[in-house]
Amino acid sequence: MQKIESFQALYETALRPRFAALETERKQVADKLKLYGAIGFGVCFLLLFLKAGIFPFIITGVGLYFFYQHHAKGFRSRYKHEVIRTMVTAEGLEYDAGRSIAQADYEKSKLFLQRINRYYGDDHVSGQVGKTNIRFSELFTQYESGSGKNKQLQTIFRGILFIADFNKKFIGETMVLPDVSENLMGTFGSFLQGLNFSRPQLVKLEDVEFEKQFVVYSTDQVEARYILSTALMQRILNFKTKVQTRIALSFINSHVYIAISINKNLFEPPSLFQSIDNYSQLVTYHGYIQMCVGIVEELDLNTRIWTKE
Amino acid sequence: MFFIIGFIVFVVLAVALTYNNLVGARNAVENAFGTIDVMLKKRYDLLPNLVEVAKRYMKHEQQIFTDLASLRAQATTAAISSDQKVHLENQISGLMKNLMVSVENYPELKASEQFVMLQRSWNETEEQISAARRAFNAAVTQYNNAVDKFPSNLFASMFNFKRKEVFVIAETERQNINAKALFNS
Numbered sequence A: 001m002q003k004i005e006s007f008q009a010l011y012e013t014a015l016r017p018r019f020a021a022l023e024t025e026r027k028q029v030a031d032k033l034k035l036y037g038a039i040g041f042g043v044c045f046l047l048l049f050l051k052a053g054i055f056p057f058i059i060t061g062v063g064l065y066f067f068y069q070h071h072a073k074g075f076r077s078r079y080k081h082e083v084i085r086t087m088v089t090a091e092g093l094e095y096d097a098g099r100s101i102a103q104a105d106y107e108k109s110k111l112f113l114q115r116i117n118r119y120y121g122d123d124h125v126s127g128q129v130g131k132t133n134i135r136f137s138e139l140f141t142q143y144e145s146g147s148g149k150n151k152q153l154q155t156i157f158r159g160i161l162f163i164a165d166f167n168k169k170f171i172g173e174t175m176v177l178p179d180v181s182e183n184l185m186g187t188f189g190s191f192l193q194g195l196n197f198s199r200p201q202l203v204k205l206e207d208v209e210f211e212k213q214f215v216v217y218s219t220d221q222v223e224a225r226y227i228l229s230t231a232l233m234q235r236i237l238n239f240k241t242k243v244q245t246r247i248a249l250s251f252i253n254s255h256v257y258i259a260i261s262i263n264k265n266l267f268e269p270p271s272l273f274q275s276i277d278n279y280s281q282l283v284t285y286h287g288y289i290q291m292c293v294g295i296v297e298e299l300d301l302n303t304r305i306w307t308k309e
Numbered sequence B: 001m002f003f004i005i006g007f008i009v010f011v012v013l014a015v016a017l018t019y020n021n022l023v024g025a026r027n028a029v030e031n032a033f034g035t036i037d038v039m040l041k042k043r044y045d046l047l048p049n050l051v052e053v054a055k056r057y058m059k060h061e062q063q064i065f066t067d068l069a070s071l072r073a074q075a076t077t078a079a080i081s082s083d084q085k086v087h088l089e090n091q092i093s094g095l096m097k098n099l100m101v102s103v104e105n106y107p108e109l110k111a112s113e114q115f116v117m118l119q120r121s122w123n124e125t126e127e128q129i130s131a132a133r134r135a136f137n138a139a140v141t142q143y144n145n146a147v148d149k150f151p152s153n154l155f156a157s158m159f160n161f162k163r164k165e166v167f168v169i170a171e172t173e174r175q176n177i178n179a180k181a182l183f184n185s
Helices: A004-049 A055-089 A103-108 A181-185 A187-194 A208-213 A221-227 A230-243 A279-298 B002-057 B062-076 B082-105 B107-111 B113-148 B152-158 B179-184
Strands: A094-096 A118-129 A132-145 A152-165 A173-178 A201-203 A214-218 A247-252 A255-261
Touching: A004 A055, A004 A279, A055 A094, A055 A118, A055 A279, A103 A152, A118 A279, A132 A279, A152 A279, A173 A221, A201 A221, A208 A214, A208 A230, A214 A221, A221 B002, A221 B113, A230 A247, A230 A279, B002 B062, B002 B082, B002 B107, B002 B113, B002 B152, B062 B082, B082 B107, B082 B113, B107 B113, B113 B152
Parallel strands: none
Antiparallel strands: A094 A118, A118 A132, A132 A152, A152 A255, A173 A214, A173 A247, A201 A214, A247 A255
16 A cells, blocks of 8 residues: 555664564464374374274364464464554554444444344554544444244444544534445435434435445534535545455544445454464555555544634 | 226325425425525624734735625625625625735734634635535435435426526636645745
């Protein structure tokens, strides 16, 4: 993503020196695993001659799996503590690997109205960028569909939920959601949007490109336009082009909530059998952190020319 | 027989729905226009306070203050047409912009906390007015669509619903005040 040069410096000075100890630990575990695997399966083969069947293989496989999981867990938390934390604190922010944006905040955002059966998140980042308080974390929410044997977990949202203090005062609720129906069905889609009873009034904005990408609902027609100034609409469009994924925003209780869909688990170490010095992966993670920090600049949240300080 | 009754019911329902839709759109326009008035009123209330504070520091801009006072007096009299009102509004906005630019020459004023707060409120109302205008234009567009589009256009002419004009913002007005520049430059 952006700012590769600044990452290069961080990588050389702060990240690389931390890799040595982690890498030794990883190698020790990996070697042990390989050794136990070789011995275990070797014995299994010998047992084959005694007509023991595949049962010993299963036992060995399960044993190795638990051994791997146990060590991977400890290794993962050390990796997050050492590597991800360093990248986050370099931006002047705080990091808590185990925490996530609270479910109450997720619900307050009103971005997803689907009831939740499973709520999972980690990698919580918080702090201040200029005059603006921000926090974000990875989230993965699902609901159960079907019943009995057909029960399945369906994804509601997977990605990063970002919350920041908004720079204008407002009292209503405004949501900017990705547009599905209007894109597919034109005027008829727009008619359907107006009939969405789970959302407040449909707001038709004058920016054609913005209207194509998003559908806006708000409790107040004027306030929605006060928040979504022509400049902000442009900025949101630019941000969407940059991140190249589905985004949804809501403006509630003086905060802006931004849900950025990302279909992978971020800020995780590579597998125990790969070197942790995975430059391209680190660049990606750093890119996502930068992207979230950059939202403040991108949406011009530090401009405090209105009565809100 | 049933067919004929069914057809009549259908026609009556269709007329009623279209008519109600037109009335709804017209009321939305009136409501949106009312909101602009509320926002403008807010600005008129703010103006004397801002001028009062600015006057204390700005010794060389007395002409602007006199003009502003007289424009505000004209705009708040009840008996003016909406066209005149828009014209006065544009003049007030133009003068205020000039005033905000000259603030740069008065460091003491710029440092005054009271003034900065008023200036922020001013920006806020300016932007709220612009939002109200946009909401009004959206409501007018929706109303005009109903008046022009088939089949509601048939009833629109029958019940005398006429097209309405959207707000056209003067060229000088169109450039948003970049208040950030006003603060920092």
